[in-house]
Amino acid sequence: MHLSLRQLSTFREVMRSGSISQAARSVGRTQPAVSTMVRTLEDQLGFALFLRSHGKLTPTPEAQFFLEECEDILGRVERTERTMERISSLQSGKLKIACHPAASSVFLPRLLTGFLKNRGDLDVSLMMRSSGVIEDLIASQQYDLGFAETPQPRTSIRQTDYDLECVCILPKDDPLSRADVVTPNDLDGRPMAVLFDEHGTAVQTEAAFRAARCHFNKRLELRTFLPGMQFVAAGLCVMVCDMITAYSHLTQTPENERLSIRRFGPKISNSVSILTPGYATQSMVAQAFIAELQVVVENMQAEISDTLK
Structure with missing residues (x-):
């Protein structure tokens, strides 16, 4: 038995409306197409879903039970679709950041404040760790990204380095x-x-x-x-x-x-790096945050240069 989501949603509309014609309008299909789909569904299930008399449909007890199952399945699918839409628009998801002490008090929290605005379902973990510990956390894929003093290159870490002047x-x-x-x-x-x-x-x-x-x-x-x-x-x-x-x-x-x-x-140089796991694909929300972090680091360099003039 191979039931499709279209079959389940069409059956649900027939049950809700009590009419093949009304269900056809709701799902945007012709009345014959909906009738054929319902009969095909009954053939696949092996029992009747409706009693047909003088052009009227009367749901069978089995149809009422099947409706509950359809509501449950379609409800989960619709919730999943909404969740995926929120993830694709960066409204939902998880982001784990490990940050070295210099940036943990003001610099990254300030950036995160703006990034999290209007993203109420986005969960963030921001942990302060020493740069050496951050390197290992990223290499072992325990965190999505790290912001730390520049480590020696290794294949398990991708890094973007910034040579910052003291x-x-x-x-x-x-x-x-x-x-x-x-x-x-x-x-x-x-x-x-x-x-x-x-x-x-x-x-x-x-x-x-x-x-x-x-x-x-x-x-x-x-x-x-x-x-x-x-x-x-x-x-x-x-x-x-x-x-x-x-x-x-x-x-x-x-x-x-x-x-x-x-x-x-x-x-006097103090090089810092944005670190990400070398063997893992970045989530969309991690990519978006990294892009903003790169802009902020570059803006910081420009503002400090203006201050020093």
Whole structure:
């Protein structure tokens, strides 16, 4: 027995309307075509669905039972169609994102706020993890995408890399806020906030001071640069920090309270990457979010460049 959805929906319309002619109008077919479909359905089922007398149809008890089954099947199909429509329009689905600490407090939540607007049935998991952990989560396909410091290439991960320039953060009334470029000579001996010794920005910054024969005064060692903003604002230190933290500060702080952001030379790089599983197909919602993330990263670079002019 091979019943089609068209047969089931046509039978349902006949039962609802009580008339072959009315059902034909509802499903957009001719009356003979509907009559033939009902008879074919009865032949396939092996029992009568209607008693026919003087041009009238009277449903049999078996027809009432079969209607319940049809309603159940067609209801599930219609719900599935609606769900698929919402998925295709990015209104529904699931998205799992792993994000490194620098972008987890402001940068990605700000992007997600706009992305989730008018997408009430879209479920998102946003987890902060270290970059090394994110790499493994993406390689093992546990998350749809990761935003982390750039790892070494591997076949189990697709990555889009961005070489982001670190910037110097100073109190807003610091004399160096008028400089085009702040150098180790300008910061010789000044208290600084830096990340832990193994981090690439800390290694590069200390190397720049050492090459310039300047005193690198590491007063505060941090896990992330975000709390350093408060220390700089209080006049306790200055810091050379990643672009994402600096951009987050710009986007959430009133203009009259913003710290001074200047270019640091020599250039200190902090490369970040959008990571996706190498052996998995991206969902449409993941593709859409990645496209927006790429735009936001590029816009951030442009805005920071304008700030440094």
